[in-house]
Amino acid sequence: MPEIRKDPVIGRWIITSTDDSIDPKEYSYDKAEIKSSEKCPFCGKNSDMIENEILRRNYDGKWAVRFVENKFPALIENIKIDRYADGIYDKMTGHGMHEVIIDSHDHNTPFHEITPEEMEIVIAGMVERHRMLKKDRDLRYVLFFKNYGASAGASLSHSHSQLIATPVVPKIAVEELTFSEKYYKYKERCIFCDIVDQETEEEIRIIKQNDSFLSIVPFAPRFPFECWILPKEHNFSFGDMKKKDFRSLAIILKDYLKRLQIVFPGLPYNFVIHTAPFGNRYRDCYHWHIELMPRLTKIAGFEWGSGFYIIQTSPEKAAKILREAL
Amino acid sequence: MPEIRKDPVIGRWIITSTDDSIDPKEYSYDKAEIKSSEKCPFCGKNSDMIENEILRRNYDGKWAVRFVENKFPALIENIKIDRYADGIYDKMTGHGMHEVIIDSHDHNTPFHEITPEEMEIVIAGMVERHRMLKKDRDLRYVLFFKNYGASAGASLSHSHSQLIATPVVPKIAVEELTFSEKYYKYKERCIFCDIVDQETEEEIRIIKQNDSFLSIVPFAPRFPFECWILPKEHNFSFGDMKKKDFRSLAIILKDYLKRLQIVFPGLPYNFVIHTAPFGNRYRDCYHWHIELMPRLTKIAGFEWGSGFYIIQTSPEKAAKILREAL
Numbered sequence: 138m139p140e141i142r143k144d145p146v147i148g149r150w151i152i153t154s155t156d157d158s159i160d161p162k163e164y165s166y167d168k169a170e171i172k173s174s175e176k177c178p179f180c181g182k183n184s185d186m187i188e189n190e191i192l193r194r195n196y197d198g199k200w201a202v203r204f205v206e207n208k209f210p211a212l213i214e215n216i217k218i219d220r221y222a223d224g225i226y227d228k229m230t231g232h233g234m235h236e237v238i239i240d241s242h243d244h245n246t247p248f249h250e251i252t253p254e255e256m257e258i259v260i261a262g263m264v265e266r267h268r269m270l271k272k273d274r275d276l277r278y279v280l281f282f283k284n285y286g287a288s289a290g291a292s293l294s295h296s297h298s299q300l301i302a303t304p305v306v307p308k309i310a311v312e313e314l315t316f317s318e319k320y321y322k323y324k325e326r327c328i329f330c331d332i333v334d335q336e337t338e339e340e341i342r343i344i345k346q347n348d349s350f351l352s353i354v355p356f357a358p359r360f361p362f363e364c365w366i367l368p369k370e371h372n373f374s375f376g377d378m379k380k381k382d383f384r385s386l387a388i389i390l391k392d393y394l395k396r397l398q399i400v401f402p403g404l405p406y407n408f409v410i411h412t413a414p415f416g417n418r419y420r421d422c423y424h425w426h427i428e429l430m431p432r433l434t435k436i437a438g439f440e441w442g443s444g445f446y447i448i449q450t451s452p453e454k455a456a457k458i459l460r461e462a463l
Numbered sequence: 464m465p466e467i468r469k470d471p472v473i474g475r476w477i478i479t480s481t482d483d484s485i486d487p488k489e490y491s492y493d494k495a496e497i498k499s500s501e502k503c504p505f506c507g508k509n510s511d512m513i514e515n516e517i518l519r520r521n522y523d524g525k526w527a528v529r530f531v532e533n534k535f536p537a538l539i540e541n542i543k544i545d546r547y548a549d550g551i552y553d554k555m556t557g558h559g560m561h562e563v564i565i566d567s568h569d570h571n572t573p574f575h576e577i578t579p580e581e582m583e584i585v586i587a588g589m590v591e592r593h594r595m596l597k598k599d600r601d602l603r604y605v606l607f608f609k610n611y612g613a614s615a616g617a618s619l620s621h622s623h624s625q626l627i628a629t630p631v632v633p634k635i636a637v638e639e640l641t642f643s644e645k646y647y648k649y650k651e652r653c654i655f656c657d658i659v660d661q662e663t664e665e666e667i668r669i670i671k672q673n674d675s676f677l678s679i680v681p682f683a684p685r686f687p688f689e690c691w692i693l694p695k696e697h698n699f700s701f702g703d704m705k706k707k708d709f710r711s712l713a714i715i716l717k718d719y720l721k722r723l724q725i726v727f728p729g730l731p732y733n734f735v736i737h738t739a740p741f742g743n744r745y746r747d748c749y750h751w752h753i754e755l756m757p758r759l760t761k762i763a764g765f766e767w768g769s770g771f772y773i774i775q776t777s778p779e780k781a782a783k784i785l786r787e788a789l
Contacts, residue, residue, distance in 0.1 A: 139538055139557025149634045152537045152557055211478045211773045212465055224661040226682045231465025231478055282768050290763020305467060308475045308770030335550045356552045409768025436762060437616020442608050442735025444634030447537045
C-alpha cells in the first residue's frame with residue numbers, strides 16, 4: 138500500500154510503500170572508482186601544485202586534513218558586497234569563499250575508510266574553519282559538503298570535501314530555519330529535539346546511537362537509505378560543537394558510511410552539514426545536523442518539478458537493513 | 464566577476480559569471496540513445512501489451528498520443544484518503560494516479576522531432592486529461608513531466624511523458640504559490656506577468672516569442688541553458704488554456720527543443736508543467752508555465768544541501784547562443 142509522508146521540517150512530501158519494498162540487490166548504480174594519477178594535486182608528493190593552503194592539521198606525523206583554495210572558485214574573496222535591483226530581479230556581487238578540504242592523506246583511501254582518529258582531525262578542522270569564517274562580517278553562511286564518486290558530482294578521485302561561504306543564506310537553510318522558528322514559536326520546543334525524542338523512543342528508524350549522536354533514516358527522505366546524524370543535545374551551530382564530541386561524531390559518521398558500503402559496495406554519496414547562519418537568532422529553534430544521501434536513484438523530472446520523491450525502500454526497512462549490515 | 468542572483472519566484476540563489484562563460488563545447492554529458500526493441504510496449508504493433516488505456520487521440524490516420532496506466536504506479540486510484548498523525552509526523556494513504564503518456568507513434572522519433580501538428584494533439588490530450596482529473600474531489604494537483612534520456616531518468620527509449628495526480632500539493636508548487644500570493648497581495652500584480660513584461664522589454668534573455676507564448680532563459684536558472692515557456696496572457700491553470708493556443712505552444716516548445724539539440728546533440732532533458740492546484744484560490748496571483756531543464760551538469764552535494772546553483776554559462780549568453788542556433 139503506498140503511503141504519502143510529509144517531512145516535518147521543510148514540508149516535502151514523499152511516496153513510499155510499506156509492504157512491497159524492493160531488495161537492495163535490485164538497485165543499480167554507477168560505482169565510484171578511484172583513478173590513479175601521478176599528477177594528483179591533492180597527493181602529498183605533489184604538494185607544490187597547490188598555491189594557497191589555508192589550514193593544515195596533522196595526525197601521527199602526517200597531514201590528516203588540508204584546506205586549500207579551490208582552483209576554480211564559484212565565489213571570490215574580497216569583492217565589495219554590492220546589492221542591487223535589476224527591474225523586478227535582485228542581484229549582488231559574488232563575495233565569498235570556495236575551498237577544497239583534502240580529507241585523506243592517501244590517494245587510494247576514500248573518506249569512509251580513514252580511521253576514526255583521522256576523521257576526528259577532519260571534523261576538528263571544519264569546526265575551526267567555521268569559527269574563523271564567522272569573523273567575516275560580510276558572510277552569512279558556511280556550507281560543508283562532500284561528493285563521493287563521479288555520479289555524485291566528484292571530479293577528482295582523491296578524497297575531498299568542499300566548503301562554500303556565502304553572503305546570503307541558501308534557500309534550503311532558509312526553509313529549515315523558517316519552519317523551525319515557526320514550530321518553536323508555536324510549541325516552544327525545537328523540532329529536531331522532538332525528532333530525536335520520537336526516534337529514540339520508537340527505535341524503528343535508528344541505525345546507531347552513541348553518547349552524543351543519533352543516526353537515523355529520516356521519516357520522509359529524498360533517497361532510499363538516506364541518513365541524518367543528529368546531535369542528541371540541542372545545539373544550533375556546527376561551529377559550537379564541543380571538542381569532546383568530535384570523536385563521537387567521527388565514529389557515528391564512519392559507522393553509517395561503512396554500513397552503506399557493505400550493503401551497496403562502491404555506492405556514490407553526498408553529505409551536507411546543515412547549520413544555522415552566523416548570528417544568534419536561531420539559537421533556540423534550530424539544531425545542526427548532517428544529511429547523507431546515497432545516490433541510488435536518478436533525479437528526474439518528477440522530483441525536479443515537484444520536490445516530491447518516490448522511495449522504493451521504506452525508511453523502516455532501510456534502517457533495519459543498515460542495522461543488520463554489521 | 465561572479466554574480467549572485469535570486470530567483471524572484473521561489474527565492475533560490477544562484478551564482479553565475481557574467482564575463483568568463485565557458486564554450487558550449489566544454490560541457491560533457493551522456494547522450495540520449497534510442498535502443499531498438501521488438502518488445503517495446505509503447506509501439507503500435509505491441510498495443511496488446513498495455514492493459515489499461517485511458518485516452519487516445521489520433522492524427523492523420525494514426526494515433527498521436529495515448530494515455531495508459533503506469534505498470535508500476537507510485538500512487539493507486541481508489542484508496543480511501545486517510546490522513547493521520549504518527550507522533551510529530553504526518554502521513555496519509557496514497558490515493559492518486561500515475562499515467563504514462565506515449566507521445567510519439569514511432570519508436571525512433573523522439574518528442575522533439577515529432578511534427579508541430581502531432582505535438583498539438585499531445586498538448587490537447589494533456590489539457591483534456593487535466594480537465595477530467597479536476598473532477599476527482601480527492602485530488603489537488605496534476606503534474607505533467609517528461610524525462611528524455613537515461614541520465615534524465617527515462618527508463619524506456621520510446622518517447623513518453625508522465626502524469627502524477629496527487630491528493631496533496633507538491634512542495635515546489637506550494638513555494639511558488641505562496642510567494643506569488645504574497646507578491647500579489649503587496650503589488651496587486653502577478654509576478655509572472657511582471658517577468659513577461661520585463662523580459663519582453665529587455666529582450667536579452669528571450670529565445671523566441673509568438674502570439675501567445677514567450678520562451679526565455681530565466682534570470683536565475685538551476686541549469687545552464689534552462690528555459691521557461693510562459694503564456695503572455697495571464698492564466699493560472701494549464702487546464703484552462705484556450706484551444707487556439709495549443710498550436711502556438713507546440714511551435715514554441717518544439718522550437719526550443721530543436722535549438723537545444725542543435726547546440727548540444729543528443730542532450731537529455733526534463734520538462735515539467737507548473738500549474739495551479741485545482742480550485743480558484745490562485746486565479747489572480749499564479750501563472751502556469753513550463754520549465755525545461757537540459758541535463759548539462761550533475762547535481763551534487765552543494766546543490767542538494769543548499770538549493771544554491773552554480774551556472775557556468777550566464778543566462779544572457781545562453782539565450783544568445785540559443786537565438787543564434789537556428
